[in-house]
Amino acid sequence: MNKTKLFLALGLCCFLNLAHSAPKSRKVLPPKTQKRVLELFKINEKLHEAFYRDEVKEAEKAAKELKRAYQKIKDPEIQEALKSGFEGLSEIRLKNSLRINHEHYDAASSALIWLLETYGLGSQYNAFRCPMVRKKWVQDTRKTPGVQNPYAPKMRACGVQETHF
Numbered sequence: 260m261n262k263t264k265l266f267l268a269l270g271l272c273c274f275l276n277l278a279h280s281a282p283k284s285r286k287v288l289p290p291k292t293q294k295r296v297l298e299l300f301k302i303n304e305k306l307h308e309a310f311y312r313d314e315v316k317e318a319e320k321a322a323k324e325l326k327r328a329y330q331k332i333k334d335p336e337i338q339e340a341l342k343s344g345f346e347g348l349s350e351i352r353l354k355n356s357l358r359i360n361h362e363h364y365d366a367a368s369s370a371l372i373w374l375l376e377t378y379g380l381g382s383q384y385n386a387f388r389c390p391m392v393r394k395k396w397v398q399d400t401r402k403t404p405g406v407q408n409p410y411a412p413k414m415r416a417c418g419v420q421e422t423h424f
Contacts, residue, residue, distance in 0.1 A: 285379040292334050296374060300384045302328050303371060304399055306351075310364060310409035315353050318360065322351035325367065337374070344370025361410050365394040372397060375422060382424040389418040 288296060302325045309318035326348040329341055347363035372386040372395055385400045392410045398420075406418040 286377055288334075288378050288380075292332070292337070293378070293380065295328070295332050296337065296378065297380060298328050299325065299332075299371065299374075300380070300397065300399075303367075303397055304402075306364065306367075307396055307398060307407070307409050310361070311407050311415070313412060315351075315357070315360065318364075319352050322348040322363070322367075340373055340377075341370045344368075344373075361392075361394060364396070364409070368394075368396045372422075375424065380424075385420055385424055386422040387418045388421050389414075391417050395421075 302321060306318055306321035306325055309315070309321050326345060329338075329345045329348075332338055332341075344366045347366050351360045351363050371384075374380065375384060375386055375397065383399055383401050384397050386395060387398050387406060387408075388395045389408050389410055391414060392408075394410045396409055398407060400420070406416050406420070408415050408418045411417055
C-alpha cells in the first residue's frame with residue numbers, strides 16, 4: 260500500500276512539473292500589427308549588435324530608429340506595455356556613461372521580452388539574461404544561436420537563453 264502511494268505521489272509530481280514547464284499559449288496579433296512588432300525586433304538587432312561591438316554611436320542611431328518604429332504601432336495594449344521601457348531609448352547617447360546606456364537598453368529589452376512572452380511572434384527571437392550584470396536582452400537565435408552578451412565586454416559569452424520559442 261505504501262509503495263502505491265509513493266508511486267502515485269511521484270507520478271503527480273512529474274505531471275505537475277511537466278505542466279509547469281509546458282509552454283504558455285501566446286496571443287495572436289493581427290497581421291499588420293505583427294509586421295510592425297517584428298520590425299521592432301529587426302531594429303533591435305542593430306542595437307544589440309552595436310552594444311555587443313562597443314559601438315555606442317551606432318547604438319545611439321539604432322535606439323532612435325527603434326523609438327520611431329515603436330511610435331508607429333497603433334495597438335493601445337502594446338503601446339502602453341512598451342511605453343516605460345522605450346522612453347529611455349532617446350537617452351542612449353555617446354556622451355552618456357556605458358552604465359546609463361546599458362540601463363536604458365535593459366529597460367527596452369525587458370519590454371521586448373514581454374512582447375515575446377505575450378504574443379506568438381515565431382521562433383526567431385529569444386530572451387537572454389546575464390546573471391553577472393543582471394541584465395536581459397533579445398537575440399536573433401537563427402543568426403546567432405550562441406550567447407552574445409552586449410553588457411559585459413570581458414564576458415561576451417556569459418549568459419543564459421531564457422526562452423526557447
